[in-house]
Amino acid sequence: MRKTVFLLSAYVTSSMVACSGGETPGEPPVQQTADMLSEGRSIDPRPSTEELASELRAIARRSRGAVEVSEIGRTNEDRPVWSARVGHGPVRILYVTQQHGDEPLGTPAALEFLRLAGASDGPWQRWLRSRVTVAIVVRANADGFERNWRYNYDPDANPEYGERGKGYDINRYHNPALQPDDNPATEAGHIQRQYTAFAPAIVVDYHMQGRYRDLGGREITGSVKWPTHPDTKPEQVELAKRITVLVQQTMNAAGGNVSQYPGGDYEGIARNAYGLRGSGSVLIELSAMGAEHEPAQIRAAFLSMVAIAQTAAASGLGWIDPAQADRIPPRGEPIPALAGAAASWAPPPGSDSDD
Structure with a gap:
């Protein structure tokens, strides 16, 4: 399988620290972070199901107990859905990657976060783990990944959101009124159970989108x-907006150009469902810009995970003005010649958004 190589410059981490409210007692060592994602180690943007399991187990072994890896359920084809947990602090954060099987880049970013936060044992790591507990559902949709399609696999599916005879769009089946045991989208039920058991204050869901340009053409x-x-309570919206601002600033400091996503308000979408259930719930969509951009996109997702965890561990997010979220520029128009070649994503039938 093709692998890509990370190049992480020191200024990216320094900028990320600045975005989190300035220097903190737990400032991540710049050189150590750079070494984690360096010229010396290649990163697979699409590890196989077997490679993912092996990587998670290896991280858990190297962490000497700091990272706990477990199955939270099985797919319809009996593949594991993995959860990894690091830290023992009071602030609980849940990251979810790859609900859509053909949107892979959040998964290698999650592995890098676990390596940094758990497999290393420096002062910053110990400080972070004492203040936050991070759980990650790593590749929620293993069956969809195997087929390189959006949906899970269910040949009996006749879904409202998904495709008949193919599967369910997992990210339409998180409605708080839908009980996990009654959830037709198997993997969404697993995520619902994980959410209930873990009770996170923050939920961040990593997806991918097509290619777009902003109003200035960039x-x-x-x-x-x-x-x-x-119906989302104002305090949850404000927390989510603060996280959104932090993510945009972090990714832009790393050379990105992050826009506001034009998502809908359907309660079954994880972004909405876990806001309704009481968390600061955020969607991150990485643009599918082609193979040459994948290292930068994985790096951006990784940096967002570090920034959210570090900021929650240090000063919290209360210093961020939530009104800044409304000033994030709109996404703009698709780039037709590139969008289809870059990704196989598509909005589900009958939906007004593709998250």
């Missing part, structure tokens, strides 16, 4: 959004 590298369902 290509968009990613998009972000908070809950937009009208």
Whole structure:
């Protein structure tokens, strides 16, 4: 399988620290972070199901107990859905990657976060783990990944969101009124159970989108959004907006161009559902810009994970003005000649958004 190589310059980490409210007692060592994602180690943007399991187990072994890896369920084809947990602090954060099987880049970013936060044992790592607990559902949709398609695999599916005879769009089946045991989208039920058991204050869901340009013609590298369902409590919306601002600043400091995502308000979308359930819930969409941009996109997702965890561990997010989220520029128009070649994503039938 083709692998890509990371190049992480020191200024990226320094900028990320600045975005989190300035120097903190737990400032991550710049050189150590750079070494984690260096010229010396290649990163597979699409590890196989077997390679993913092997990587997670290896990280857990190297962490000497700091990272715990477990199955939270099985797919319809009996593949594991993995959860990895690091830290024992009071602030709980849940990251979810690859609900859509053909949107892979959040998964290698999650592996890098686990290596940095758990497999290393420096002062910063110990400080972070004492203040936050991070759980990650790593590749929620293993069956969809195997087929390189959006949906899970269910040949009996006749879904409202998905494709008959193919599968369900997992990210339409998180409705708080839908009980996990009654959830027709198997993997969404696993995520619901994980959410209930873990009770996170923050939920961040990593996806991918096509290619877009902003109003000035520059290509968009990613998009972000908070809950937009009208019944979401204001305090959850404000927290999610603060996270959104932090993510945009972090990714832009790393050379990105992050826009506001034009998502809908359907309560079954994870971004909305977990906001309704009481968390600061955020969507991150990485643009599918082609193979040559994948290292930068994985790096951007990794940096967002570090920035959210570090900021929550240090000063918290209260210093960020949530009104800044509304000033994040709109995504703009698709780039037709590139969008189809870059990714196989498509909005589900009958939906007004593709998250």
